[in-house]
Amino acid sequence: MNNILKDISIFLIGMMGAGKTTVGHLLAKELGYSRFFDTDSLIEQLAKGQTINEIFTTVGEETFREWETQVLAELSTYKRTVISTGGGIVLRQKNWSYLRHGLIVWLDVSVELLIERLTEDKTRPLLKDADLKKKLQTLLEQRQSLYNQADLRITVQPQETPEQVTKRILEAIPSVLKPPAIPPSYFN
Numbered sequence: 258m259n260n261i262l263k264d265i266s267i268f269l270i271g272m273m274g275a276g277k278t279t280v281g282h283l284l285a286k287e288l289g290y291s292r293f294f295d296t297d298s299l300i301e302q303l304a305k306g307q308t309i310n311e312i313f314t315t316v317g318e319e320t321f322r323e324w325e326t327q328v329l330a331e332l333s334t335y336k337r338t339v340i341s342t343g344g345g346i347v348l349r350q351k352n353w354s355y356l357r358h359g360l361i362v363w364l365d366v367s368v369e370l371l372i373e374r375l376t377e378d379k380t381r382p383l384l385k386d387a388d389l390k391k392k393l394q395t396l397l398e399q400r401q402s403l404y405n406q407a408d409l410r411i412t413v414q415p416q417e418t419p420e421q422v423t424k425r426i427l428e429a430i431p432s433v434l435k436p437p438a439i440p441p442s443y444f445n
């Protein structure tokens with residue numbers, strides 16, 4: 258796998274609760290990549306240890322999105338790295354120019370499954386005080402066509418473990434890597 262990937266980095270995108278952070282760790286390990294980063298964790302560090310909830314409260318979503326772009330810009334220069342992004346990273350056109358530095362994998366998870374995973378979760382500010390189903394449906398409607406611009410779409414099944422999802426990503430990667438250019442010597 259490493260031969261095929263060369264030193265390409267992988268960016269995981271998808272809705273909140275899709276499993277990007279969980280699977281990203283495993284994927285980096287399986288690929289033998291020593292580096293794994295989660296954009297949200299880096300933003301929390303940048304904000305001197307504030308949680309994402311606190312950041313949304315103190316500086317607001319717009320500043321969070323600005324920091325998200327800054328963090329992504331830096332990460333896009335890294336090779337052989339798995340990067341789990343926040344679900345809203347796809348919203349800014351500028352972010353796509355950074356994501357395109359690597360292979361973009363969309364973890365596609367149904368709203369029903371997202372609800373199961375996020376019902377008890379209090380770490381996502383955009384879901385606070387909201388009708389969970391309605392909010393997730395609205396966000397997915399707004400974002401689906403953006404997620405769809407990924408290089409690879411992995412549709413996660415309800416019973417699939419993070420390990421199984423990781424294995425499916427690894428199996429699917431070769432099909433989306435561009436074939437090597439034909440060497441000039443071929444035409445001589």
Ligand SMILES: Nc1ncnc2c1ncn2[C@@H]1O[C@H](COP(=O)(O)OP(=O)(O)O)[C@@H](O)[C@H]1O
Pocket residue numbers: 271272273274275276277278279280341374417418419420422
């Ligand atoms: N394949 C899976 N099967 C069951 N639970 C999962 C799976 N992937 C993630 N989870 C759980 O779902 C929740 C959200 O996962 P997380 O990795 O934080 O998603 P994201 O980073 O995409 O928001 C966590 O509680 C995590 O343990």
Ligand SMILES: O=C(O)C1=C[C@@H](OP(=O)(O)O)[C@@H](O)[C@H](O)C1
Pocket residue numbers: 271272273274277278297309342343344345346380381382383
């Ligand atoms: O979808 C979003 O807009 C967000 C997703 C979150 O990350 P996860 O996708 O890892 O939950 C986090 O960046 C923030 O709460 C906003």
Ligand SMILES: [Mg+2]
Pocket residue numbers: 277278295297341342343
């Ligand atoms: Mg995450």
